[in-house]
Amino acid sequence: DVKVTQSSRYLVKRTGEKVFLECVQDMDHENMFWYRQDPGLGLRLIYFSYDVKMKEKGDIPEGYSVSREKKERFSLILESASTNQTSMYLCASKKTGGGNQPQHFGDGTRLSIL
Amino acid sequence: AQTVTQSQPEMSVQEAETVTLSCTYDTSESDYYLFWYKQPPSRQMILVIRQEAYKQQNATENRFSVNFQKAAKSFSLKISDSQLGDAAMYFCASLTGTASKLTFGTGTRLQVTL
Numbered sequence: 001d002v003k004v005t006q007s008s009r010y011l012v013k014r015t016g017e018k019v020f021l022e023c024v025q026d027m028d029h030e031n032m033f034w035y036r037q038d039p040g041l042g043l044r045l046i047y048f049s050y051d052v053k054m055k056e057k058g059d060i061p062e063g064y065s066v067s068r069e070k071k072e073r074f075s076l077i078l079e080s081a082s083t084n085q086t087s088m089y090l091c092a093s094k095k096t097g098g099g100n101q102p103q104h105f106g107d108g109t110r111l112s113i114l
Numbered sequence: 115a116q117t118v119t120q121s122q123p124e125m126s127v128q129e130a131e132t133v134t135l136s137c138t139y140d141t142s143e144s145d146y147y148l149f150w151y152k153q154p155p156s157r158q159m160i161l162v163i164r165q166e167a168y169k170q171q172n173a174t175e176n177r178f179s180v181n182f183q184k185a186a187k188s189f190s191l192k193i194s195d196s197q198l199g200d201a202a203m204y205f206c207a208s209l210t211g212t213a214s215k216l217t218f219g220t221g222t223r224l225q226v227t228l
């Protein structure tokens with residue numbers, strides 16, 4: 001089975017801090033994604049990556065950056081955390097192949113910015 | 115741009131009964147895929163069922179089936195013989211062509227009662 005592991009289930013940080021959310025997948029997937037999930041808004045794509053060192057902006061990239069130095073790891077960075085970034089963050093990965101390859105999700109990180 | 119709309123924020127069904135969750139989508143592409151994902155209270159998102167737009171036959175996975183109405187851009191999920199373990203948040207999502215980005219609806223929370 002595919003395993004997508006997010007480093008923290010719960011995280012509490014302070015406004016202005018630099019925050020790192022880590023995601024690791026063990027199935028050699030080319031594509032990785034970061035979403036945030038908010039009640040009533042569903043999942044919104046922040047950034048995604050097609051390959052190592054490749055990244056593309058999703059629908060809501062403002063205030064975030066990403067890093068993909070190794071194929072298995074995709075990091076989401078909040079450069080200067082703000083209270084409106086309090087949310088659930090979900091990481092996902094998939095093999096290249098469009099809709100024939102499903103996305104596999106991690107357990108999520110519930111991030112609170114105080 | 116793709117949009118996915120789920121108009122039912124919450125639904126309730128009695129155990130062993132059948133429930134249908136609604137989803138409509140909008141895309142200008144002819145090649146696309148549609149998905150239903152389930153997110154139980156434990157939070158890991160899992161794929162329930164997938165439909166290729168070029169296939170006329172509705173997808174079925176055990177107790178889960180879809181009613182895909184291409185002309186109406188409708189993609190509803192039917193859960194038969196509902197079980198307590200079906201209680202979850204259900205998300206409808208679309209993906210076009212070879213792109214790997216999913217567009218999600220806002221979700222429907224399904225309660226299963228005794």
